[in-house]
Amino acid sequence: MKRTPHLLAIQSHVVFGHAGNSAAVFAMQRTGVNVWPLNTVQFSNHTQYGQWKGEVLPARQICELVDGIAAIGELGNCDAVVSGYLGSPEQGNAILQVVAAVKAANPRALYLCDPVMGHAEKGCVVAPEVTDFLLTHALPQADILCPNQLELNSFTGRTADTLEECVTMAQALLTRGPGMVMVKHLAYREKQPDSFEMLLVTPTGTWHLRRPLLAFPRQPVGVGDLTSGLFMARLLLGDEPVAAFEFTAAAVHEVMLETQACASYELQPVRAQDRIAHPRVRFEATRL
Ligand SMILES: Nc1ncnc2c1ncn2[C@@H]1O[C@H](COP(=O)(O)OP(=O)(O)O)[C@@H](O)[C@H]1O
Numbered sequence: 028m029k030r031t032p033h034l035l036a037i038q039s040h041v042v043f044g045h046a047g048n049s050a051a052v053f054a055m056q057r058t059g060v061n062v063w064p065l066n067t068v069q070f071s072n073h074t075q076y077g078q079w080k081g082e083v084l085p086a087r088q089i090c091e092l093v094d095g096i097a098a099i100g101e102l103g104n105c106d107a108v109v110s111g112y113l114g115s116p117e118q119g120n121a122i123l124q125v126v127a128a129v130k131a132a133n134p135r136a137l138y139l140c141d142p143v144m145g146h147a148e149k150g151c152v153v154a155p156e157v158t159d160f161l162l163t164h165a166l167p168q169a170d171i172l173c174p175n176q177l178e179l180n181s182f183t184g185r186t187a188d189t190l191e192e193c194v195t196m197a198q199a200l201l202t203r204g205p206g207m208v209m210v211k212h213l214a215y216r217e218k219q220p221d222s223f224e225m226l227l228v229t230p231t232g233t234w235h236l237r238r239p240l241l242a243f244p245r246q247p248v249g250v251g252d253l254t255s256g257l258f259m260a261r262l263l264l265g266d267e268p269v270a271a272f273e274f275t276a277a278a279v280h281e282v283m284l285e286t287q288a289c290a291s292y293e294l295q296p297v298r299a300q301d302r303i304a305h306p307r308v309r310f311e312a313t314r315l
């Protein structure tokens with residue numbers, strides 16, 4: 028019998044709605060991965076409501092919780108660490124210690140970093156020191172980096188007018204640590220207005236993918252977290268990178284379709300669960 032992969036997911040938890048682990052854990056489980064959720068914050072709701080209650084987990088607890096897993100002899104069963112929304116820069120350092128401990132216990136384990144950065148325009152609130160941590164310390168340690176366009180711009184210190192420039196920027200990151208970069212959402216000056224575009228860059232090639240851009244009165248949050256989580260899950264399940272990329276785009280699109288059909292601001296992973304596991308749509312990535 029094929030072994031079920033295990034994935035340590037270190038990102039936010041919201042009591043109401045779907046962002047961070049609250050967007051990704053169920054979806055990853057639904058594809059067939061055992062998820063170990065470690066919540067960096069427990070907030071009432073995501074920060075783009077403009078108000079929330081709740082607390083940030085003290086950074087030392089991240090290490091303590093993982094020490095506990097090591098103490099029962101299970102850390103070597105961890106196949107990947109995914110990190111996302113951080114409540115403090117100290118949590119970032121703790122996550123890198125955890126990544127080192129996981130890799131010591133299982134040298135084949137992978138670290139996927141979704142470098143969630145604050146963005147005033149979007150209303151996503153993250154401490155500026157977290158951004159500094161991601162730019163300086165997380166990038167070189169990540170095996171897989173999944174930025175959105177704004178985050179890609181921050182890593183490379185520039186913006187893009189063309190798809191070619193986005194490709195150059197993403198490829199440049201391959202020389203700075205990660206072995207794979209998935210840009211979850213491209214935004215460049217010449218982009219067609221009716222499409223949602225993504226990019227995958229590996230040492231063996233570059234792939235571009237388009238899916239339809241759906242209309243929402245208010246953009247749902249947590250899409251990036253869902254995207255990164257599903258990509259890692261499918262890689263662990265044995266997909267080649269391009270297959271994992273195409274699957275992820277399809278499964279996330281299914282959630283977006285359901286969310287739009289319900290006229291909901293919050294993502295609808297529960298209603299879309301069968302289509303997360305078995306997407307009906309398919310988007311083919313084009314090799315550039
Ligand atoms: N098919 C789609 N149609 C319309 N909007 C989408 C679609 N897929 C994702 N989005 C939106 O695109 C945005 C992606 O956000 P962005 O900040 O670029 O990435 P991330 O979610 O990783 O932070 C989100 O606002 C999300 O709601």
Ligand SMILES: Cc1ncc(COP(=O)(O)O)c(C=O)c1O
Binds near residue numbers: 040072143152
């Ligand atoms: C608590 C929390 N987690 C995660 C995110 C990241 O969401 P997204 O995947 O849309 O970048 C946000 C964004 O505002 C958030 O407030």
Ligand SMILES: [Mg+2]
Binds near residue numbers: 143144175251
């Ligand atoms: Mg994001």
